[in-house]
Amino acid sequence: METKELICIGCPMGCNLTVTVEDGDVKSVTGNTCPRGAEYGKNEVLHPVRTLTSTVFVENRGNMLPVRTDRAIPKECLFEAMKRVNAVTVKAPVSIGDVILSDFYGANLIATMNVL
Amino acid sequence: MTDTNVTKARLVIVGGGPAGMAAAIAAYDAGVTDVLLLERGNALGGILLQCIHNGFGLHRFGEELSGPEYAARYEAEVKKRNIPFLTDTMVLSVDPDRTVTAMNSTHGVFSVKADAVVLAMGCRERSRGALSIPGKRPAGIYTAGTAQRYVNVQGYLPGKEVVILGSGDIGLIMARRMTLEGAHVKAVCELMPYSGGLNRNIVQCLKDFDIPLMLSHTVSKIHGDTRLTGVSIAEVDEKLRVKPETEQYIPCDTLLLSCGLLPENELTKEAGIPLDAITGGATVNEHRETLTEGIFACGNVLHVHDLVDFVSEEAELAGKSAADYILRGARKAASPITVKPAGKVRYTVPQRIDGEGEDVRLFFRVGAIVDNAVLTVKQGDTLLATKKKRRMTPGEMESFVLPAAKLAGVSGELTVCVESEGK
Structure with a gap:
């Protein structure tokens, strides 16, 4: 023990x-x-897990959209997950809760800001 | 806004961050619908908009939100009530007679004559100038919040090899954020023998990424001419003086400063509203009214809070109090109670108690870690309340409720004292 x-x-x-x-x-x-x-x-x-928060580029606005995983993902995947996050761009309009990447280490990557 | 440059509103709120929005909603719901919310930034939300990490809203909403999500919930409530707000609008002055003068590119300079004003300007970070770090002035030195804005809002990484001075929560959060974006955070130095940040952030922002936290260490020299090339760090003694023999050089291109927050009270000072020397915010009563009638203050402009959830709560109190003042008039007592910190207590909010017949929640912070802490509230030698806690730390705001029954008949001065048990 x-x-x-x-x-x-x-x-x-x-x-x-x-x-x-x-x-x-x-x-x-x-x-x-x-x-x-x-x-x-x-x-x-x-099996340690963490919520990942980051940003993705908004092509037609020139600034960043904050995103997070909607549930905690395996801690050892964080850096690999960041590579996938940084390879994504989005186009406004985007609303809070919109799925940016699905099937993302057992979670969804979702938008956390409204960009009209 | 009309063509003339003087208008009226029953309540003007300065600042559209979490405090300003919660105050506006609470005042509206208490019956004052003629509210004008003025915000310097280009959207409601304040600093929450750059705090993309999770952990907001556990108290308020029972879920873990990011900063922008938390702000959006309040913004939606403001919009649902059609509370007027102006963004990109800078408040230039607040007069003691409750005239607020502001400017923006649409209306030019304009004044709003209000029945009451809520100050909700928030705070800013202690800068290099305020810290008196010696050495040259190369590029690459930022407050943690400035770096946070570059990374999270604008999408720039301000550097690759990073040292962080100060272990406040923003510094810890940025250590993780910069690491995830590919920077190498070499160390977090903290002048004090304990961290100013939350334990959870030391775990999930430093330990998760093997970033060393060097307690009782500070930056003693800045190296580099045009761009930062490195910093010298050194241990400090119990009087916080650098021990020169412990100095070591760390090559880096970026130094982030996370050394405390200062309530942003230029407008308050110019209005002649008395400030508390310790909090850096206005002196207020339990309704969050300043010593200038009809002007209220809440959130980080009043005193720096640990959690936005508590800012919202305080702002609701201020907003509701402002509405009560507008609808029912002043509630100042002829002989208010003054609340004095004693022992390890650095400050209390409120600093005075005006009303009668209401429970009053007093907030306070201790100036050092206190184990087996005993809180006593006394008037002269009479003990009014006492409470024990295993540990109190400077990084955590404490509070307790003084029941109306205990306050009845009290006048003059109350002392709020914390000491270790047995002392």
Whole structure:
């Protein structure tokens, strides 16, 4: 049995978590204030995930459109994912929630600003 | 706007960021519909528009939004109510008689005579000049927020080899952002023995990318003539003086500064509205009214908040208070209570309490990390409230509610004190 000390990134509270792992499986998460903390603790030990936020170029406006994944994606894919994000351009109009890239590491890459 | 350059509005709000928008919505919903919202930028939203990272809105909306998404929710509420707003409009002055003078390219210079004014101008970053870093003035030195605007709004990467001074949240967020865009962030130096940023950002912005956080370190020299070629960093002693023997050279082309935020109060000062020397914002009562009648302040122009969710909450209070003032008149007490910080407490907001019969939430920040913290609120020797917390840190705003029952009959001065237990 092994314990890991983590800081939860689920919200600004930053709870100190203790995760107990046995035979490659999470036995317990303590120190969390909410269910998000338990989920983070478990994921972080078994398979860390992160929400990716970035920007893509708006061809007909000359500036950037902020985007994010609509769910967390595997942490080890972040740099590879950035290459795909930076290869994309879009054309306005774009609305919040529009899917820019689908099937993106198990998530969708969505717009987070309205560009009329 | 009419052809004459003086108009009227019941309420003018200076600043269309999260504070200004929330204040406008709250005032409208409280019955004052003749509101004018003035914004310097080309859209409503303020600095949120360049904060493309997630983490906004957990308190307000129970979900993790990016800055632009959070701003868009409030913008939609402003537009739903048809609250008039002007963008690309710079406010030039606010008079104590509540006349606001502004200019833009459509209307030229114009004045708006208002019954009440809400100040919601936000804050700006401490610049190199304000930090007194010695050395030449090459290109490549930016505040973290300026770099954030270049990268996230305009799409430029300001440099490839980066050192960051200051571990405020914007600096941490930019360490991750620059790394994801292909820059190499070599170190984050923090003068203090603790980080000014949230723990979650140290984890997800630095540890995730193996970026070292060097506590009790500062930039001691700037190298380079036309473009930054490197910085010297050094450890500091307990009095924050550089230890010359620890100096080391780090080659880099970019230095980002994330060394604190300063409420942007030029308009407030020129209006003669008294400021709190510690917060850098106006002195206010529990309604967020300044010492100048009918002028209210909220958000980061009042005191720097940790989360935009709390800015929105405070702005709603200010907006509603401004509406109450317009509709029902002044609510200032003949003998207000003055709130004084003591012990490890650096400041409180509000600094004074005017009303009676209402619970008052007091916000405060400590000046150092306090373990086993005990908060006491006293009038003279009489203890009114006490609260314990395992740890209080300067990076986290604390608050507590003073119940109306406890405040009844209190006059003069209240002290809000935090000390470690047993001291």
